[in-house]
Amino acid sequence: MTRMQKRTLTRIILSSALFITALFMAEGTLRTAFFAVAYVLVGWDVLWLAARNIVRGEIFDENFLMSLATIGAIIIGEYPEAVAVMVLYQTGELFQSYALGKSRKSIASLMDIRPDTANVERDNLLLTLSPDEVAVGETLVIKPGERVPLDGVVLEGHSVLNTAALTGESLPRDVAPGDDVISGCVNQGGLLRIRVTKRFEDSTIAKILDLVENASAKKARVENFITRFAKVYTPLVCGLALLLFAIPSLITGDARTWGERALSFLVVSCPCALVISVPLSFFGGIGGASKRGILVKGSNYLEQLANVNVVVFDKTGTLTEGAFKVTVIHPQLVSEQELLRLAATVESFSDHPISRSIRAHYHLPVNPGELSNVQEIAGQGISATLGGRTVYAGNETLLNAIGVAVNVCPHLGTIVHVAQDDTYLGHIVIADQIKATSREAIQLLKREGVRKTVMLTGDTQPVADYVAGELGLDEAYAQLLPADKVDRVEDLLTQTHQHGYGKLVFVGDGVNDAPVLTRADVGVAMGALGSDAAVEAADVVLMDDDPRKLALGMRIARKTLAIARQNIVFALSVKAVTLLLVAFGLANMWLAVFADVGVSLLAILNATRALNTGD
Amino acid sequence: MKKTLQLDGLDCAVCAGKVEKAVKQLTGVESASLNFITQKLTLEVDPTMLDDVLARVRKVVPQSQHGCTVL
Numbered sequence: 001m002t003r004m005q006k007r008t009l010t011r012i013i014l015s016s017a018l019f020i021t022a023l024f025m026a027e028g029t030l031r032t033a034f035f036a037v038a039y040v041l042v043g044w045d046v047l048w049l050a051a052r053n054i055v056r057g058e059i060f061d062e063n064f065l066m067s068l069a070t071i072g073a074i075i076i077g078e079y080p081e082a083v084a085v086m087v088l089y090q091t092g093e094l095f096q097s098y099a100l101g102k103s104r105k106s107i108a109s110l111m112d113i114r115p116d117t118a119n120v121e122r123d124n125l126l127l128t129l130s131p132d133e134v135a136v137g138e139t140l141v142i143k144p145g146e147r148v149p150l151d152g153v154v155l156e157g158h159s160v161l162n163t164a165a166l167t168g169e170s171l172p173r174d175v176a177p178g179d180d181v182i183s184g185c186v187n188q189g190g191l192l193r194i195r196v197t198k199r200f201e202d203s204t205i206a207k208i209l210d211l212v213e214n215a216s217a218k219k220a221r222v223e224n225f226i227t228r229f230a231k232v233y234t235p236l237v238c239g240l241a242l243l244l245f246a247i248p249s250l251i252t253g254d255a256r257t258w259g260e261r262a263l264s265f266l267v268v269s270c271p272c273a274l275v276i277s278v279p280l281s282f283f284g285g286i287g288g289a290s291k292r293g294i295l296v297k298g299s300n301y302l303e304q305l306a307n308v309n310v311v312v313f314d315k316t317g318t319l320t321e322g323a324f325k326v327t328v329i330h331p332q333l334v335s336e337q338e339l340l341r342l343a344a345t346v347e348s349f350s351d352h353p354i355s356r357s358i359r360a361h362y363h364l365p366v367n368p369g370e371l372s373n374v375q376e377i378a379g380q381g382i383s384a385t386l387g388g389r390t391v392y393a394g395n396e397t398l399l400n401a402i403g404v405a406v407n408v409c410p411h412l413g414t415i416v417h418v419a420q421d422d423t424y425l426g427h428i429v430i431a432d433q434i435k436a437t438s439r440e441a442i443q444l445l446k447r448e449g450v451r452k453t454v455m456l457t458g459d460t461q462p463v464a465d466y467v468a469g470e471l472g473l474d475e476a477y478a479q480l481l482p483a484d485k486v487d488r489v490e491d492l493l494t495q496t497h498q499h500g501y502g503k504l505v506f507v508g509d510g511v512n513d514a515p516v517l518t519r520a521d522v523g524v525a526m527g528a529l530g531s532d533a534a535v536e537a538a539d540v541v542l543m544d545d546d547p548r549k550l551a552l553g554m555r556i557a558r559k560t561l562a563i564a565r566q567n568i569v570f571a572l573s574v575k576a577v578t579l580l581l582v583a584f585g586l587a588n589m590w591l592a593v594f595a596d597v598g599v600s601l602l603a604i605l606n607a608t609r610a611l612n613t614g615d
Numbered sequence: 616m617k618k619t620l621q622l623d624g625l626d627c628a629v630c631a632g633k634v635e636k637a638v639k640q641l642t643g644v645e646s647a648s649l650n651f652i653t654q655k656l657t658l659e660v661d662p663t664m665l666d667d668v669l670a671r672v673r674k675v676v677p678q679s680q681h682g683c684t685v686l
Binding site for chain 1: 653
């Protein structure tokens with residue numbers, strides 16, 4: 001508790017003591033004095049603020065309404081009621097403030113992945129500094145068990161990093177000299193020396209923390225509704241109070257009864273619980289999601305994830321690994337190994353991803369010195385002189401050009417045919433592997449109620465159909481240029497929105513999918529542990545590239561929205577019932593305040609549930 | 616230039632709106648945004664008036680909302 005909260009608590013306790021004592025006293029000046037002191041002790045700041053704010057022109061102020069209600073009670077001689085109401089109100093405010101503080105703390109502790117210290121090597125000394133005092137290019141030492149404070153490159157040391165802070169899972173990542181390390185991970189192996197590549201404020205962890213904090217700036221529709229509603233609610237209830245007083249009084253002449261009831265109305269006129277609990281729920285939801293490695297950049301996106309109709313996937317890098325690998329080797333006249341060796345050697349000067357994958361598969365070192373007269377023909381392949389003969393490695397076009405017939409391959413992927421002089425030696429198939437998690441990801445999405453799963457790719461139709469079949473996708477569109485992808489998404493958007501419900505999610509790997517990510521209702525990017533392009537372009541980033549996390553994100557979103565709705569319905573119902581009871585004389589001011597305060601408290605506590613994403 | 620201030624004691628969401636409005640009306644403040652949950656006040660300030668603006672913000676925040684201070 002803060003000092004101010006403690007002081008208020010003291011006042012409440014003292015005031016209650018005086019109040020209870022006074023209840024047992026006989027009618028008289030002393031009794032009234034006790035009530036008066038109790039009232040002023042517990043309520044002086046409310047009265048003072050009410051007066052000050054009226055001067056400023058703010059009438060529909062909680063303080064003013066409470067002051068009016070209690071002073072009104074005093075005027076009609078209900079001293080105990082005035083004191084009780086003021087005590088209950090202050091107690092409620094205190095609890096609200098306390099509960100809010102605790103909620104904020106528990107959300108903050110969720111995100112307690114901010115590194116506090118960095119061990120920097122400077123002038124042969126090892127200094128312990130704050131991460132924002134370290135410059136790019138400096139050398140850091142990260143001991144086992146410590147959190148990596150800044151983005152960098154490993155200079156020395158082999159270790160294993162725990163990426164839980166970023167991905168939500170203890171996914172171990174091996175690192176060796178030359179590898180990048182990301183801030184926020186925990187060093188679980190041996191000592192590491194790294195060279196800093198980014199300042200703290202540009203580092204991955206700082207950007208993630210910043211994103212989560214500011215995510216509540218983009219408001220969900222529900223939040224905006226509540227804010228607008230709150231502005232209307234207070235004047236509305238006050239108006240009703242006036243009517244409740246005026247009309248029945250004129251009819252029955254019993255100003256006192258109806259005046260008392262009208263005053264009780266005023267006590268229920270603050271919508272604070274609603275206005276606090278809804279944003280709090282969303283903040284909890286976003287915090288909970290980021291703990292699981294799902295970065296949601298705005299409450300509005302979280303809200304939309306709760307109602308997804310169509311999910312559109314990019315293929316390469318999203319549903320597939322995005323790395324080309326040799327899958328099949330069909331040699332002719334030579335062994336597999338020999339075919340590979342020839343291809344790898346001839347391709348040794350090329351930096352094309354295809355060349356790299358062939359060399360990677362071959363494993364053994366190649367001797368480029370054996371080559372002469374290397375020619376790379378764009379769009380076709382490579383030729384070189386090797387061991388006195390001309391070796392060709394390339395596509396069908398290349399081999400047709402030299403007049404060598406190829407063996408057509410039924411396998412899907414990019415095919416590199418190899419020929420020596422005019423003899424066909426076979427071919428190597430290079431393809432992009434489907435991610436091991438993709439199938440499950442699609443199944444999970446269907447279980448979450450996604451009605452249509454679509455894949456878009458620039459690759460060929462056979463490849464697209466194959467992947468769609470393997471994963472159980474509903475639709476697959478191939479041979480798409482980037483502009484075509486945007487068109488497809490536009491079509492799908494029109495379809496979904498025609499039905500008037502459901503959102504369209506596009507999942508891509510960020511780098512080249514920016515226009516589509518922007519166009520979709522929710523753009524989700526594979527984060528590759530914090531790649532800048534992904535974090536920039538998308539609305540949601542999956543930090544560990546795991547497509548299954550999308551379904552989890554949708555589940556968190558639904559739970560958050562449900563909690564926010566529960567709070568709204570609950571708070572409004574209780575208030576409505578209270579007003580009715582008061583109007584019919586079945587509840588007095590005490591009860592009204594008690595109900596109102598209770599509801600606020602419960603709403604705030606309920607909002608913190610959004611933090612626990614369970615499973 | 617952008618400046619972020621940490622507030623404390625902001626208990627009422629409706630009141631957060633009041634504080635934000637009061638800060639926005641100060642001269643030298645080009646824009647202001649108050650995040651009720653994190654209690655962070657993000658300002659766009661005319662760099663030539665920075666110190667002056669910050670001093671006035673520190674005064675106007677407790678004035679708009681009793682108990683709320685700039686850390």
